[in-house]
Amino acid sequence: MAVIIVIDDEQRQRDIIKTILEDEGHEAHTAPSAEKGLELIETLIPDVVITDLKMGGMSGVQLLDALPGDPVRPAVIIMTAFGTISSAVEAIKKGAFDYLTKPLEKDVIVLTVKKAVERMQLLKDNIRLQDALFGKFKMEGIIGNSKRMRDVIEVAKKVAPTSVTVLVYGESGTGKELIAKAVHYNSPRRTGPFTAINCAAIPDNLIESELFGYEPGAFTGAAHRKIGLFESSDRGTLFLDEVGDLPLLTQTKILRVLQDKEVRRLGGKDNIKVDVRIIAATNKDLEKEVANGKFREDLYYRLKVVAIELPPLRERKEDIAVLAGFFIEKYNKEFGKRIKGLSDGSVKALADYHWPGNIRQLEFVVERAVLMSDSDTIQVNDIRGEIRLPPEKGMLDIELPEEGINFEELEKELIKKAMFKANNVAAKAARLLGMTYKTFWYRLEKFGLHNNVSPKEDIYPEKRN
């Protein structure tokens, strides 16, 4: 299966080719002009592009020039009318993979596309081999010298070259996604895709189409074929974030894919072989979820072949200064500053804080401090506003007055505290208070607190309704 974009200003031509490609099991998209095609190429990162040579606007050869560079550059097949072979030859010189002469013949299209797909695969394999030869087996970008982080990195290095499933545990912001990516990019799958899906952010009824894809007509509104994440992650890694939030029925289906190494698109008849490594992450206690019947035990064992637990920052304080130093460098570059480090006082303040948002929060704090600081060292004043110690206990330690308690105020306080504890992730805060997302969101808006919601979370606003 490959992702292919067909560009032609004649709709009939586009549709015919699209159908041929889909019959071959590919995911085909079409564009009426080179300009529109380029936009699609940027978002879909196709393996192959089939484009007409002469179109109103940009030509097929101009499109070749405008393509993004390695490693995402697709194989381009140029279509030209009979009698204009010389321009096709010119296109080949400019880097086109092959050309087709019109009128097109089905068999020729199929064969040429097959060769292009094989060539792309070969290229990717090649990059992979070279990387292995040069032994690029480092866990780049993971900072931490504490014993616990060194243990984490050691396990990650051991599992990276294999395809075993990994379950990553950790509070919000501890680096779950970072470690998943490190495992992928240090594995032989690194030239394949790394795709991530946040199971908590996607409404239940959409999750299966995302994961398994669908055929046209699979349900109302399914007009086109959609390739799911299992398929598009073929030869790569699929990161199932917040896996504890998957509906039970979907869990069953995922288990089947893991066992059979095959998926079936919704509404489809065929099983499609997939070679995907799964890395799952959660900040829930999955064992407890299993005990409560919310998570399938068999899937749980299947996922945690290797478990990696990322310790919260407060349990590895010796890493705080190194991490802060790393982020100072990063933001020095970004903001063109020259901050040398942290004052003793600010190191102590950072170490005393309990970091509910872990490394992500530390990064924000340092970013702001670098931006705001007027001297060459970060002073306590530069960070004070950001990490005011929160009321650790006593949220519910409320003194009831003799009469006339303001219930609305109390409710608002609770919402605020839950948001604080959940690091502004509304879905988590809702769970803390035992409310549905919808009920919680309604209250957030009522108190005008919805602007605090972590921007990361806001990918699927339809979930609010």
Ligand SMILES: Nc1ncnc2c1ncn2[C@@H]1O[C@H](COP(=O)(O)OP(=O)(O)OP(=O)(O)O)[C@@H](O)[C@H]1O
């Ligand atoms: N050990 C580390 N070294 C350097 N940067 C780190 C480290 N751990 C985390 N980070 C950075 O902190 C941020 C949060 O990490 P990440 O997104 O991986 O956390 P997460 O556990 O997936 O969080 P959430 O549960 O909220 O999704 C990222 O910008 C990441 O690059």
Ligand SMILES: [Mg+2]
């Ligand atoms: Mg994450």
